[in-house]
Amino acid sequence: MFCAPFLASGAPQxxxxxxxxxxxxxxLTVWxxxxxxxxxxxxxxDETPTNERAHLTTEILHALGRTDVPVIAGRKLPGAQQRFLMAGQTSVNRPLCTDLIDYVSAVYEGSTQPVIWVCMGPAxxxxxxxxxxxxxxxxTDLVMMGGWLDHYRRPDRASHNPRMDPRAFGLVMRAIRRPRLVMSTHTNAAxxxxxxxSPLYSWLTMPQAPADYALIAENATRWFAHRLQREPGAEPSSxxxxxxxxAAALDVGVVDFATENVRIEEDALMYRDPNGCELQVSTSVDLDGFLDWLSAVLPVTAMTA
Structure with a gap:
């Protein structure tokens, strides 16, 4: 299933x-x-004026022992401060890079193979x-989370990531050759x-849980509280x-894709159209295969506690 070259010398960026x-x-994805x-x-x-997401990322990486991973504070979007954010304590004293174009340019110019871009937010x-x-x-080998074609829990609008910046989403989908979309339709699964x-949350929050994962546990706790506040009485989840x-970007083999020609509207809603841009869209997710892979990736007890 998992392709070992991503941990090898000379692995793709x-x-x-x-x-x-x-x-x-x-x-969890950063972990x-x-x-x-x-x-x-x-x-x-979707950064804040003080780059709180980048500071949080730096803290998480420091706790996980990956101080070699650069963190670059990216685009600020309108309304970022009104959205839920589990900010860190900015206790890690590391310089923060804010020149995204320069950093990315150096990555591309120094790479002899496609750069794998995993988009988990707006484009x-x-x-x-x-x-x-x-x-x-x-x-660019782009794999992005978001979008839907046939059905979605909110059929009146595009899913979260595309609609956060519809113009950017439309530009990127048209510019990249055969981008892959892991569609919300296939990940909104119990x-x-x-x-x-969940065993993972129980493990993260048990008294003897490793301090390395404290910020991830806090993110989970605060996110569940936020969801309960928005939907009292419902079971919070992520x-x-x-x-x-x-996993799809690393070619683990748990997401199936098919080619679709798609028209992208100004609000980021997508419709099949023979004259639209050519995308690779997910058709299914092997849920058992994915959970097996994740169990192998995360600490053994985290998925089974």
Whole structure:
């Protein structure tokens, strides 16, 4: 299943593009990536004026022992401060890079193979890069979380990541050659939901849990509280959509894709159209295979406690 070359010398460069500090699955994806990817960089998006997401990412990486991973504070979007954010304590004293275009340019110019871009938030950062360097489109292997075609829990709107910056989403989907979309339709599955009753959450929050994972546990606790506040009486949860997207980007073999020609509207809603842009969209997720892979990636007790 998992392709070992991502941990080998000369492995492809992987860029995680994340709005970490919001839904729990971003932090879980960073955790999984630190255990599976050697050449890793993390770009934050939907940033706050003080780059709180980047500071949180730096703290999490420091706790996980991956101080080699660069963190770059990315695009700030309107309304970021009104959205839920589990900020860190900014206790790690490391310089923070905010020049995303320069950093990404150096990555692309230093790579002899396609750069794997895992988009787990709005497509704003990649849109900015492609506007500055359209030649990078041919060197980008994009796997993005989001979008739907046939059915979704909110059929009146696009899913979260595309609708956060519809113009960027449309630009990126048209510019990149055959981008892969892990669609919300296929990740909104009960088997992928982390809840307060899940073994993973129980393990993260037990009294003897390793301090390395304290920020991830806190993100989970605060996210569940936020969801309960919004939907009193409902069981709070977080789907591991972004972690599935990372697995797809690493060619683990748990997501099936098919080619579709798609028309993308101004609000990021998508419709089949023979004259639309050609995308690779997910058709199914092997849930058991994904959970087996994740159990092998994370500490053994975390998934079974």
């Amino acid at each position: 992987v860029l995680l593009d994340t709005d970490i500090g919001y839904d729990l699955d971003d932090a 999984a990536a630190t255990r599976t990817v050697t050449e890793l960089g993390i770009l934050t998006t 704003s950062n990649l849109a900015d890069v492609l506007i500055a360097h359209p030649e990078f489109a041919e060197q 088997a992928l939901a982390i809840t307060p009753a 789907w591991m959509s972004d972690v599935v997207t990372l």
